[in-house]
Amino acid sequence: MATLATIACGGWAYGQDLPALPIGPPAPPLPPAAELGRRLFETDAQVRALSVVVIVTGPAAYLDAIAAWERELRFPVLWDDGSVQARADIARFVHAFQPARVVRYEPADAIALPDESGARIARLERAVFDATLEPGSVTSTQQWVDALRADDALGPGIIITDPAGAQWPGGVALAAGRRQILAFAPSPGRLSAALSPDQASALERLAREMAEGLELTWSGMGDHVDAITIALDCPSKIRTRDDPPDFLATTDVLGRTDTGVRWAYVGQLSGNEPRSTYLAMSSLFLRPKAAWVFDGYEPGEPWSAFDGTEAANALTDAGLVTTVFDEPRQGLEHWRAACVRAIDAGLLAVNTMGNGDFFRLRPGEGAPGDMPIFASPPMVYFVHSFSATRPGNLDTVGGRLLDHGAYAYAGSVQEPTLAGFVPTPLVMRRLMVGLPFAAAVRSDDGPAWKIATFGDPLATAIPPVRFAEDPLPLQGVVDLGEEIKTLVGERRFSEALACLSMLARNDDASRLAAALLRDQPRSFDAKVAREALLPLFLSGKPDDVLACFRRLSLRDQKEPVFLDALWHAGRLRLYADTTVTSMLSGHLREDQLGPDAIELAHALAHQNQPQAAVGLLQSARNKARNERDRRQLDREIERLLGGRP
Template identity: 30%
Template sequence: MRRRLTLAALAAALTSVHAAAQSNAKDTSAPPLQLAPPAAFADANWAVRLAARVGQVELSLPIVSQVVLVPDAATYLDELGRWSPEGRWPVLFEDEHAALFIRAFQPKRVLRRGPVATRLPADRAELERALDTVVVKALGGDPATTDARKHFAALGYAPPGVVIASVDDPAWPGAIALAAGRALPLVWLDDALPGHNAVLDATATAALVDRVRVLLDAEGRSWRTLGDDVDAIALCRNAPGRARLPLPEGVGVKVNQPGVVVGPEEPLALTDLLGRSDDWSRAAFVGWMPGNESESAYRAMCALFLPRGSVALFNGYPLDGAWGKYDTAPAAALLAEQGDATLERRGDDAGPDAWLELARTGWDVDLAFVNSSGNPDFFNLGGARMGVGDVPTIDRPLALQMIHSWSLARPGDINTVGGRWLSRGVYAYTGSVQEPFLPAFVPPGEVARRIASAVPFLVSTRQWNDLFSRPWRVCTIGDPLMLALPRTADPRRRIDPPAGDRDGESLLPMAKAAMRTAAETRRGADLAEALHLLELLGQDTVALELWRQMRTAGIEATAAPAAQAALGPLFRAGDAAGFAQAYAECLPTDTLNRDRLWHLVLPSVRAGVDPNTLLLLEDAVRPEQLALDAQRLRAAMIAAVGVDNANLALDRLIERTSDPALRERLRSLR
């Protein structure tokens, strides 16, 4: 009978281990860390054992309530080198996603470090050794006398996975964070690989699959079945999400639908081809961690440190027939019972209007389940087509299961559904790279049951036993060992930052000083710096008050930098008029703020609206969904300023495109 891992059972077993460690505190031969799970889990099934192995590491390594922001990779590596069994903490590059993370993590302090004087080693082998040193130190070893694998053995610990990376690939910062944070060995794969949006050809795919098998064999640990030593692979390489590979007869998926033929030329998800045994059965679950230095670090830090205690569930499917199996109601009920804050829309409440209403000020949740249909560049809800620009902005980092065809066909393309989600700051994502067919996805209710049992999130979102557990088209992005337990069941311990001086300047006094400087100089650039620091600290209320006071007092130099810095706080506050005014002062060109304008300001258009607001929206019509934006803007303008003005705006939009089909579609809106 399948044994269900409950929090109480895990906590009780782990407590006994920690008690034993305390009683042996004076025994100098006792290991400094207890990374192996309690013996009580030895006879459980593979999923329960994996959960226990991950949970034990998370319990054993406390989290310091601080975030350290770094300017470059050398400083990042130096900061990670300070992790130890006494504490670890998030280290982020100061980029557009740092504020999202800090808002969710809510640290006791935020520090900004200047660049270290020492550069990264130019020699590949030397840099690899430097990364291995970080892993050893993070787990209490002495890099002068041991390496990570020897140290794991000395601890009596068998890591549940591996991290595949290359120091020549900019995704290595995410790799070293996962290796040190999850106590995993680094495995080097330096093969040249194409970009995210490419399709790996059959020859290259076969070579990569074989190469990964050789690397796993070289570890000298069992990996060919679930439940052995290695059950997870973090692929920290920039690579294609799709790959072609003719599979042996009887291995590939054959879909029993009239007229449906799955040909060998059709791409599969690379993450679903790797981690397979010689007979192509699942041997390990793969989580893909691509990105540049800052993106890969962000994804790793989110997985290691963030809570996952609030959930949005949006079911755009009918509630009956085959679709009913994918209803979000069972997941919502179970997660609420577990202590998660849940927001659900389903049935008649899950149409386009409900979606756009929720998007007005961004999604402020940790985890989301979305059911829709469509293609790479659109999704359907309640029979209505939505554009990629309708993907919500997020106010905190998000882990996502999206049941939708093709969403991750081109994950590096911001004008696709998956690319837009990833650009927003989604750090873990299960989606499809090709038409997957509905049964390829795990229903939200079953995913919820698994994650509530401490099974890692990405593992929970893949089929385990049926036809679609074979190599297929479902892609898993993120840390494969990330848990998604509710806050009340989170095994991680948080401790206060240590007292005393250390490298790095606290952002709080920096923000106060910047506010004083801005008030004195009334320069736009100085105000922008103050607003940026306040946003990093999660102080939106203070940032808005400062912005409004300074605008009233008058900004002497150009206000554009400050106006752009104010857009985030204004958006999250739902201040449509203030956002439109700030937007007009800076006219940003980035996708995020253009989408924010449409999400927040268009629904606020009423009779008597400022004509400049309508012109802003017209100028910001998104080329990737021009007809959809034109339709929505025209409807709003008819209600606000009449049909004649709406038609004039439509005529101007028609002149923007030379595409005959699109011009005809726009004319049909009259």
């Protein structure tokens, strides 16, 4: 890796100017993954970004905005559908990107996205063509590829997307931003389901045939095509055996020759249209400036190869502000204490043991709802068995991480054994010298295995984004900063809070929310509460989070991220304040009834309310959905009753 740092990055550290190319004899060939990293580094170093975030509300405006990009000049475009998740994603992205302006773009003359498949495909392709070449200069993918190859500017990947699916916006952005080829296929199934081997083979054939049809080489690393992005609804695992069930990761099976040799790194986008947009924009426009490392492993072999302190040192040496939890601060109490506020880090590395629905620390056992709420979009490397077994489900560790906004994530779809993971310090060093995420988290050789990679496979941690002063090439945009003044003056407080949140002005949003709670409580209705809760949490106002939660509609009180914020904030006074205990008792999370009820029972017992604790556990026991929760609750009830039935 030192060789890669010297050759590909010239000893570069975060925040420094890009290095000049060395003069001297030719460098020896790099390993394939390192060569890909060097290629991405050089390409990204030529790109400039405008310091503005454009927000759209639909496909027509989105495609218009993407088409306004240029090959080496672009700006982030995010999609607001009014949902809690979309607005939280925008706020998270804006906080990390720190633009000079955030604007809305809703052109009246935008051409609607056609319903007919062929016309829809043509519209998606046209946006990519116009974003990378002179608008109107090509009319087919072959012409586009030929024009880019003539300039030595064709990107290294293929994007497989479904024009009728939900991930095409992210696919289009990555195709335009990295000059990658768009291929089209129907979505084969839900993220948490399993592909058949035949379905996986069909996706593999599509990628190969697309490359061959365009006269591009693909069969080895270093060819024209070195990456595949699955931008459609697709299971993250492949069922290879029924009894007993056995699975491999879709993203580790695809991109291999018939003999099993890797020819491409593979990643997978998920979520709806706004979420897939967020995943792509985070990869294209963000680079981590801070890291959060939590090592739940004991010292000694074989765990020491994954040492969190060593991983943190590699990140610190590269210039990232790094927070590390390692022996003796590696228990659940340390994790939860850190998570009472949002984690503001662009890179997370975690070592734990457990299953899809729990993770063990030293000491303590956490549940998916204990995953942090993120202030910035993070890359996540999670060494843990089964974390991605059902990544579309919130009752899993991986599902919660993705829901909370991880834009690149590596986790296991089944038990991989510890040897199935690349040691955490090595992954961090690889990322810090420019290897793309999907390469950094994979072994250099070996057969297809059980580690899945989510997000853009070519996401990198360097070089830093460089900015240009050019004007925004869009007409009729509305500045959110100016819009707020009108909204507050017209007492449209929920809309004003939404704007403040999407501007990442969480402290201003918190002050407005606190003023309304104090001075105009009647104005603080359920709509206001919906827009205020996450800014209050992000600005570190736990008491106001609880007060805000009480004013949510019954429907919004079931919103998963609101419940997670409530629990994180409530822990500050859980043992000392009976009103907090009572409030949380009324809002147990259905996907983790057992862990929530047991945590509250401990607080009630601490408050000398043993009967209330037993009653809570028995009530949760009657509602528990799975056998593991029921067993845990039974053990806790028996313990509190002192062995009495």
